[in-house]
Amino acid sequence: MSQRKAIGDAGRATIRDVAERAGVSVASVSRVLSGNYPVSEELRRRVMKVVRDLDYVTNAHARSLAGGGTPTVAILINNITGAAFAHVAKGVEGAATLRGWLSLVGTTGDDPERELALVNLMRQQGVAAVVLLGGAYDFEEYQLRMARFARSLDAAGSHLVLVGRPPLEGDVPATTVDYDNESGAYAMASHLLSAGHRRVLVLPGPAGLTTAQGRLKGARRAFEAYGVPFDPGLVRHGPYDDEHGYAAVKAALHDTPDFTAVLAGTDVVAAGAMQALRAEGLRVPDDVSIVGYDDIPLASQLTPQLTTVHVPYEEMGRVALRAVADRREGTGPAGRRKGGGDGEHLVLGTHVVVRDSVRPPRRHT
Amino acid sequence: MSQRKAIGDAGRATIRDVAERAGVSVASVSRVLSGNYPVSEELRRRVMKVVRDLDYVTNAHARSLAGGGTPTVAILINNITGAAFAHVAKGVEGAATLRGWLSLVGTTGDDPERELALVNLMRQQGVAAVVLLGGAYDFEEYQLRMARFARSLDAAGSHLVLVGRPPLEGDVPATTVDYDNESGAYAMASHLLSAGHRRVLVLPGPAGLTTAQGRLKGARRAFEAYGVPFDPGLVRHGPYDDEHGYAAVKAALHDTPDFTAVLAGTDVVAAGAMQALRAEGLRVPDDVSIVGYDDIPLASQLTPQLTTVHVPYEEMGRVALRAVADRREGTGPAGRRKGGGDGEHLVLGTHVVVRDSVRPPRRHT
DNA sequence: TTGAAAGCGGTACCAC
């Protein structure tokens, strides 16, 4: 009947079209294309020619339905424009690509409902893993919610990976890739203290967010270690954005102007803080020192370049993917019983990057 | 690599499991879940209960094979950590989500081979559209390559969208979403000229990249309009990164130190330039003025805040997705039938955002 | 209203 496939939207060419046109069976075409089966040179030539003529590509949906298919990782992120997250995503994507995996990115906008919807969506897609990025509010509910995600994904043959989030308690099938958040803050605060600062304005981030809590805790511990009283009045919580940094410094300058340094929860907050200090005629670091956290490119683009805590975001992404890939290949051929309570928890190190934003206090004692 | 389905109830539940357990037919389950068909309340209840019990979600691959399926857009980006691109991606993603579409992100790392591989991969996935982001090198080859992509995608029922790239010539089925690049540069340069600057160091970006060419051209036109001689010796090409900005300014300070302003190709380049000037003891904007291009968050995080050209990246993303969605629903602007060589080309405006990095020249003439 | 069955595009096992 119809020798030619309609040119327009009549649908893309199928393996059957190729088979017919090459005068071979679909099985043969499949073999040629998969390349994992002995095929005569003649056949391969014939098939490949038609494939090129038709500009044929296999239907990924059909392929994964039938068994094969490209493993896919889903990255769920709050906000794709956040530099730190972007680096994690880059790490995941890069490592995925290296293995021929595909990666999906979805943004949750910090909305739990949307997060749930996305997790389910990814489950439908049959992804090999779902990577959840970024700090979280570790209420009792968080654990329950994540545990549910983990089991749900696990039951579907997928896997949950938490990056930069608190690990799950108990016997939950999820992998956590984390960094030593608290130690980073400890080291950063120590740096300030050893430079002689005693009155430090601390901007940990959103109260309740695990990363902020960890950073605050680390700082506090450093003060203790140095025998310096820690003034809660110098702690101001708020979002991880420059506006908060700006506003917080302005307010502090009004309320408790005797601080000689600012310990910001992120580089972006530090940027805002720097703006505010300058707007008030204060010089950085001559009058006030500032340090950040994250070590995103912004840190070295500011003037003075920001001393901050380096977090290996990109590597975390890579590690996360590797963990998933390994476990996938590690799964025995007989389909080892799942649900094995493997709550793997990987922790990467952080370190202080000293640049130009810290000087010994000078303003006054 | 062949994946074998695990035996037993391991693996994810299927529609058949649900049907069996609810004592109904698969067709009924399908109907309940799709919700686009009259079903008795009793049946719905029974099915939904089992769905919840089993934590069942439909297999997206099977669904799209069978006809249904969630439309998906693929965003192909050079580098996910670029702020400008991230904003476009955010726009696309947001608009996609709004319509219940899914979005995939792939990174090409500026590698043509990888780009090709990704386009084919997306074609396999049967995506509704492939969005290619960012400037390109418009050699003769570019047109051919893109035209091939466009037709290939079109034949598969998909569609190519170019964002921030030169439109395709001739009768090619692709949509281009662009911004008025050259005018932005013209306006930006005019701003400098009207402030009195005459010797301006221009850092357009990579030679050959269309965005860089447009920005340079716009600047040049402004000089002409102002009757100011344009010195090619003050133009330095290079990558869109801060290192180039830094190096270029250092070099210029050595070779042609009489410039009073820097017209950077992007905000990031401007950041690098600013660093270099300061490293040489020059003040911004007192000694040298600087302007950027893009208006990413960095622009307002620098001190002084950067005067730059605002490019509506996020909106471009939104517009791109809308264009695809419309054409898919046949609601296209002109309501034309597909297959027609409709090279839609949408252009968004840009404008100068005046902040604090420009002052009339003072150093000396 | 509900059920049976025919595909959707591929893969892989089984004969020849």
Place this chain on the structure above:
DNA sequence: GTGGTACCGCTTTCAA
């Protein structure tokens, strides 16, 4: 080496 063909999980006629 190749060619049949029985699925994969779901949607959608077509009957009942």
